[in-house]
Amino acid sequence: MGRKRTKSGKIRLAEVAELAGVSPITASRFFRNPEALSVAKRTRVESAARELGYVPNLAARALASQRTEVIGVLIPSLTNNVFSDVLRGIYDASENSRYSIQLSNTRYSILQEEKLLRLFLAQKPAGLIVTGIDQTTESRAMLEAADCPIVQIMEIGPNPVDMMIGFSHFDAARAAIAHLFAQGHRRIGFIGARMDPRVQRRLDGYVAAMKDAGLFDQRLIVTTATPTSVTLGGALFADLLAREPGIDSVFCANDDLALGVLFECRRRDIAVPEQIAIVGFNDLEFMASSVPTLTSVRTNRYEMGSAAAAMLIEAIEGKRPEEPVLDLGFTVIERQSSQTQRPAAGPRTPEWAPAVQNDSVTNDP
Amino acid sequence: MGRKRTKSGKIRLAEVAELAGVSPITASRFFRNPEALSVAKRTRVESAARELGYVPNLAARALASQRTEVIGVLIPSLTNNVFSDVLRGIYDASENSRYSIQLSNTRYSILQEEKLLRLFLAQKPAGLIVTGIDQTTESRAMLEAADCPIVQIMEIGPNPVDMMIGFSHFDAARAAIAHLFAQGHRRIGFIGARMDPRVQRRLDGYVAAMKDAGLFDQRLIVTTATPTSVTLGGALFADLLAREPGIDSVFCANDDLALGVLFECRRRDIAVPEQIAIVGFNDLEFMASSVPTLTSVRTNRYEMGSAAAAMLIEAIEGKRPEEPVLDLGFTVIERQSSQTQRPAAGPRTPEWAPAVQNDSVTNDP
DNA sequence: GTCGTTGCTGGTAGCGCTGTCAACGATCCT
DNA sequence: AGGATCGTTGACAGCGCTACCAGCAACGAC
Structure with a gap:
């Protein structure tokens, strides 16, 4: 065919328009808003584009329209x-x-996040997904000034920049501790790694629950800034045990740590859940098939991502959600690692007095 | 300042050039190839850009230069x-x-890969990273026709499209089996999930090793197309055991399966490694801290990614590597799950006769 | 019959940057 | 001294697409 092309052999919009017998601008409209065309031209352009194997040039589109079709994810x-x-x-x-999707890794640094945000915003993204609610003041200002929809994910809190999808880590941790209470546990240890804001809020939830029960003891808490791992779980648990041999259970800020604790128990011949109960967080797949199976707090991670992207895209296209904050909740999945032998039969007093060494203000149940 | 700007208030290259007292093209060169400028102009442009907070418009750059600075990853x-x-x-x-980086997920479908490849290539990426060596004929042709560097990762094989970084899954599996042989195991089961090409080649390595030893038996192999998981590991092992109770060890095509097998052994009170030895593949972090610790084949995954990106970027910038194929190797990490009590003391005959049911050509050791 | 109004289409004029090529002076070599 | 070479710079002309606005026909309201 004698159709003229770029030297690179690429098919441009102009070629499609020519073949379809319409103006380039009409062909352009076909790709952006087909409803605006008459049915006749629509089908003509469509078949011309297919015949030529036309692929739009995104750079040209971005340049001409002054916006991109990129969603930035931090x-x-x-x-x-x-x-x-x-x-x-x-x-x-x-x-x-x-x-x-344009993905960037902040490595848990809010300064890095700020830097990346500046970079992203300069390219005028169509939308932005950022993790958490703990941005720097500067980042916060940039986000608020941005002229694109923004979704904050992973947790919910007051003052969303725009939209927000997540759940309360505080409440989730509290619920995990409530479950341990219900199973008769009193001397509950906490182990946490990395201690990013969300892990910190899980710790806060644990602390609140323990204080409410009059069982809080600072010495039950072992944390580190080190990134999490299964091995680390074992090590932190060893530390906790060395300091507080009397614990009856451990709440782990995530499942890797919980698995590490389970292995460490096995290594030391500590019976789970008889001597030590274990509760994890996130409910990763392996929690259901370990021996014993491990109790965890299920979080809706996949949904968090898909809902965030879906909501963002809707917003980009002008259909903002009724409710900008979406709480995806959590579920405590009770498994063997925290089930005491005695069947749960309503509230009951523990069979042994908790060895409380509590020097903080509490409201006893 | 009375400097003229776009309505959006954005600073363009022209503004920077004006402030620096050079032509726009010189300013442009500063950002792409600073060495080409005289030191005087270089510093002038640099400070002008900084003063104005100039950020280049990537869409315009891509359009004008007919190439992007995007690395596609499949x-x-x-x-x-x-x-x-x-x-x-x-x-x-x-x-x-x-x-x-522009990332896309093929979901283990080479047809999906082909589709994505077409999409990517249409945007003229600076380079491409693709997984594996099993592309469709069409994909292969597109890759060969692409005018950008390409790295195939995860495994090595004959006929690289361009560059290649990985290791031999076949050899790695073979080495794992050799280790089990050295530990006195003979009746070695194989379990594999997903059965993508790389898992298939691990199976091939297992088969070759078993045949070489005259120990091959089709009934020792249990595989499924289902995606891998810890739970699945337990289930596949249960199947294997039901079919072949006489096995003395299992080689798992990945670590998740191996962990599942370990848990299943614990569930059934099978002693590891005394009754069943377990070997995994990849050496994920948890393998070193399970009880017993799990033997695995360590693969250099992070290095595979970083070397691929580094090599690709070098190639984009004209510095092609001497050797286009890089074998990152593997290491069998011997841990408790496969260590027999008797210390390895050179080659020795097994203490029991292997129940070989072998109908294939073999070369006995 | 005139004047909107609506629905569709096209022309013009860039978006911000870089490829290409030419020009220039300075330096080097024969 | 003349020419060749090098390093540095700038003018010009788009890259492929879309925003903007104008035009046109068809239709209905008054």
Whole structure:
């Protein structure tokens, strides 16, 4: 065919328009807003585009329209299983849209986040997904000034920049502790790693629950800034045990730590749950098949990602959600690692007096 | 200041050039190839850019230069831990370059891969990272016709499209089996999930090793197309055991399966390694802290990603590597789950006759 | 019959940057 | 001294697309 082309052999919009017998601008409209065309031209352009194998040039589109079709995503870690689930949700939900995902890793640094945010915003993204609610003042200002929709994910809190999807880590931790209370546990240890804001809020939830029960003891808490791992779980548990041999259970800020604790118990011949109960957080897949199976707090990570992307895309296209804050909740999945032998039969007094060494203000139940 | 700007208030290259007292093209060169400028102009442009807070418009650059600074990455899964490590390597290595990563998930479908490849190539990426060596004929043709560097990752094989970084899954599996042989095991089961090409080649390695030893038996192999999980490991092992109660060890095509097998052994009170030895694949973090610790084949996933990105960027910038194929190797990490009590003391005959039911050609050791 | 109004279409004029090529002076070599 | 070479700089002309606005026909209201 004698149709003229760029030297690179690429098919341009002009070629499609020519073949369809319309003006380039009409062809352009076909790709952006087909409803605006008459049915006749629509089908003509469509078949011309298919025949030529036309693929729009996104750079030209971005330049001419002064906006991109890129959704920026800022997450703190690529290693953490939690974020791979979230990411999968984001990618799945954006897959059949016109938007592409631009991912960046803040490595749990809010300064790095600020830097990346500046970079992203300069390219005028169509939308932004950021992790958490703890941005720097500067970041916060940039986000508020941004002229694109923004979703904060992973947790919910007051004053959303725009939209927000997550759950309360505080409440989730509290619920986990309530479950341990219900199972008769009193001397509950806490182990946490990395101590990013969300882990910190889980700790806060634990502290609140323990204080409410008059069982708070600072010495039950072992944390580190080190990134989490199964091995670390074992090590932290060893530390906790060395300091407080009298604990009857451990709440782990995530499942890797919980698995590490389970292995450490096995190593020391500590019976789970008879001597020590274990509760994790996130409910990763392996929690259901370990021996004993491990209790955990299920979080809706995939949904968090997919809902965030879906909501963002809707907002980009002008259909803002009724309610900008979406609480995806959590569920305490009770498994063997925290089930005492005695069947739960309503509230009852523990069979042994908790060895409370509590020097803080509490409201006894 | 009375400097003219776009309505959006954005600073353009022209403004920077004006302030620096040079032509726009000189300013442009400053950002792409500073060495080409005289020191005087270089510093003038630099300070002008800083003063105005200039950020280049990538869309305009892409349109004018007919190429992008995007590295396309095609991976088969976002869930698999293996790929999150590879991805981390890729992102880390590209972080301080001018290139940005565009990620897409093929979901282990080579047809989906082909579709995505077409999409990517249409945008003229600066480079491409694709997973594996099993592309469709069409994909292969597109890759070969692409005018950008390409790295195939995760495994090595004959006929690289361009560059290649990985290791031999076949050899790695073979080495794992050799280790089990050395520990006195003979009746070695294989369990595998998903059965993507790389898992298939691990199976091939297992088969070759078993045949070489005259120990091959089809009934020792249990596989499924289902995606891998810890739970699945337990289930597959249960199947294997039901069919072949006489096995003395299991080689798992990945670590999740191995962990599942370990838990299933615990559930059934099977002593590991005394009754059943377990070997996994990839050496994920938890393998070193389970009880017993789990033997695995360590693969250099992070390095695979970072080396691929680094090599690709070098190639984009014209510095092609001497050797286009890089074998990152593997290491069998011998841990408790496969160590027999008797210390390894050179080659020795097994203490019991292997129940070989072998109908294939073999070369006995 | 005139004047909107609506629905569709096209022309013009860039978006901000870089490829290409030419020009220039300075330096080097024969 | 003349020419060649190098390093540095700038003018010009788009890259492929879309915003903006104008035009046109068809229709209905008054």
